[in-house]
Amino acid sequence: MAYRYWCGECGYRTPWLGEARAEELQIDHYARRHPGVPPGGTVEVDRKNPQGVPGCLAGLGVLLLLLVVAASCRR
Template identity: 65%
Template sequence: MAYRHWCGECGYKTAWLSESQSEEQQIQHYATHHPGIPPGGSVEVNGKDPSGAVGCLPMLGILVLFLILAASCRR
């Protein structure tokens, strides 16, 4: 999954990143643009994961199917 943190003080939002990377960017934003204010706002979760980390799963599924097919054709 990918996460995007929104600033509670202004319209800033992080890029779609891992949860820890997004949180770190929000902390850096607050330190730079809102010093003395604890980080706040909201977190948006993208289950589609635009980073493509799940993109290899369909290929692994096809590979497994080919292996099953090859094993069943063997004499």
């Protein structure tokens, strides 16, 4: 799944990422911009693309495999 974290103190938001990486960016943001304030805000889940980035990468892998097969069939 893809997640986006929103800062509870300002308008900052992370890009759509895996949960661990988005959370890490949120914590880094709070350390830089809001020192001494515990990380807060909201978490948004990409419901339009529940597989997020890994699903996209899998699709690119299949496309690459098809291109390799098509190239090997050429005379």
